Amino acid sequence: MSPDQLAFFILSFMVIASGLMFLVSKNIVHAVLYFLVALLATAGIFLQLKAPFLAATQILVYAGAITVLILFVVMLTISKEPEVKVFGQTGIVGPAIAAVSFFAIMAAVVSRSTFTPLPAETAGIDQAQTVAQLGMELYVEYLLPFEIAAFLLLIALVAAVYIALGRGHDAT
Amino acid sequence: MPLESYLLLGAAVFAIGLFGALSKKSAILILLSVELMLNAVNINLMAFSNFITPLTMKGQIFSIFVIVVAACEVGLGLAIVLMLYRRRQTLEVDKYNLLKG
Secondary structure, X not given: OOHHHHHHHHHHHHHHHHHHHHHHOOOHHHHHHHHHHHHHHHHHHHHHOOOHHHHHHHHHHHHHHHHHHHXXXXXXXXXXOOOOOXXXXXXXXXHXXXXXXXXXXXXXXXXXXXXXXXXXXXXXOOHHHHHHHHHHHHHHHOHHHHHHHHHHHHHHXXXXXHHHHOOOOOOO | OOHHHHXXXXXXXXXXXXXXXHHEOEHHHHHHHHHHHHXXXXXXXXXXXXXXXXXXXXXXXXXXHHHHHHHHHHHHHHHHHHHHHHHHOXXXXXXXXXXXX
């Protein structure tokens, strides 16, 4: 087994195992931390897929920003009684059927398809150049979507502040 | 590793997120399950980017925008969660039943 395969198996085991622990853990803070482990292992998968910039972004945005934000909200909304039930009224049978059948369909589709690289793209790629190349692509060819995404972030920020302030509403 | 194994990993993570989003009781954990599903989409995009278009990296560009939208979604979702908690003093989605007939 090559080191590449070994790394893939370890990382995907970490992703799936911590995802399952995220599903079953009773403590909400533990669930958030398992979620964090799954995202960090996904960053390792991104490194394997020759996407170092995306791996760094994944760690910065998810581990650095989103998880801390979620832990703050967990602290702000701490409930009086300890959480005893993990799953809601829906039960687990229906969701389990949905998830398992989704995975089965995807596995069937993937195993029946053949994927070939685009003819113009078969030349090898240099790992060291990818970040510079990605920056050129993003700021030259995709400049307008980039600016729109920045504006979307601004709108979401303003809206989040407005909603969270909740002016003029009483607790009912 | 072949492309198929990455796609299967993405499908598995998406299935875990789907199960969590449908079955979890806490509103925060439902939000996190949706994040897990977006993350599975990112794995797929990155795998296709690496195997199908390795030179132009279209999948990586696309996943940058997916991450931006996911960050927006978490910010807004957590604001809504805070507002819901202030109004109903609970985060259990089963208790939000004002529209129940």
